[in-house]
Amino acid sequence: MIWLFPREAVTRQQALEQKNDPIATDYLRGILKQHPEDIDVRSELVQRALASGNTSFAQELLGPLLDTASPHRLRATVLMADIQEQLLGRMDNGTTEYRRTEDALRSTLSSLLASENLNKIDPEWLLAKARRHLPEKIIVIYQLLAKSTPGRAPYWFEREAKEELAAGHHHAAAEAYFQAQRASTNPDNRRYYFLEGLKTLQSGLLFKEALAEAKQQEAAWRTDREIMFYLAKLARAAGDNQSAEHYVRLLLQISLQEQAEPTIQQASWQPDTLPASPKSLTSGFPAMPFDDEVYTLAYEVFVSNQKLDDAMAVATAALRQVPNQPDWLRRLAQAAEWSRHPEEALAAWRLLA
Secondary structure (H helix, E strand, O other): OOOOOOOHHHHHHHHHHOOOOHHHHHHHHHHHHHOOOOHHHHHHHHHHHHHOOOHHHHHHHHHHHHOOOOOOHHHHHHHHHHHHHHHHHOOOOOOHHHHHHHHHHHHHHHHHHOOOOHHHOOHHHHHHHHHHHOHHHHHHHHHHHHHHOHHHHHHHHHHHHHHHHHOOOHHHHHHHHHHHHHHOOOHHHHHHHHHHHHHHHHHOOOHHHHHHHHHHHHHHHOOOHHHHHHHHHHHHHOOOHHHHHHHHHHHHHHHHHHHOOOOOOOOOOOOOOOOOOOHHHHOOOOOOOOOHHHHHHHHHHHHHOOOHHHHHHHHHHHHHHOOOOHHHHHHHHHHHHHOOOHHHHHHHHHHHO
8 A cells, every 4th residue: 555645755765675576666667757867766677677687678778877978877887787798698608799799898897997986886796797707807996996995995905916816926916915005004904914915925936026025114114023033034935044144133133132131040051241242132122022933043044144153142042031941052052062162062061961
């Protein structure tokens, strides 16, 4: 009975919501005859015609909106793409008619990409259509979406990165992550995108590019333990011993200040002073608790680079925190031997005996 004695505005809305009700559809057709300018009703009827497979009627309804002067042309173009795709699904692949319709659909989608109002189009709808009919433009779409919706730019750049990575394009994927980093205002997200970009380059064996990017951004991250640790390991994997040493020194600048002061627990054997080592090892950066992983990496890098006094300094600092720990006593003994400190080496070996 609601269709017989409606209040027009309320009934119109109800009819728009009752998508599978033929009475509601007939009512919308009546509204359109009285108000041909009602874009919502016209668009809904186009969609219902498509749902029923009546593409001819859908095209007839859409015609007035495709005029170049129509303010609703963008919406009409989206609906036209739906019509063309449905028509394409009824044709035999490879026929002249199929190729002509697909070309028309590709042209329709391309015109949407050129629109200045891309942010008014459902992005997932656009990506799904392009993936099926305009795959070479997928990356371009991510870039356009990032530009048209700055607040979601990091999200779209990340989607682009994953798309590029899936195609084996490591350099392009990494650049998309760095774009996401630059577009993000959240510090945690910026950090995440930076690391993902570097890891992507590493996974593609693009070590030179990864280290170049790390060097360019170093100032922003030089007090970040996780990032400096990763960069030191990255440099070692790349065979760049000089860079590896640079990053472990930054790591030690973060951590060694605290260990340079005597602790409550003292090792059974302690030299009166640290072995000679660059002052940068204990420069005034914020201290952090002893980290065996960091110290072990620093020791290995110094040994690899024949910086044996520095390796001995690291082992000594570690033993101040973990007195008489066998692994660090062994490292101290070896570094002392290699750096020609026989007395210190002997004292350490005795504690291991």
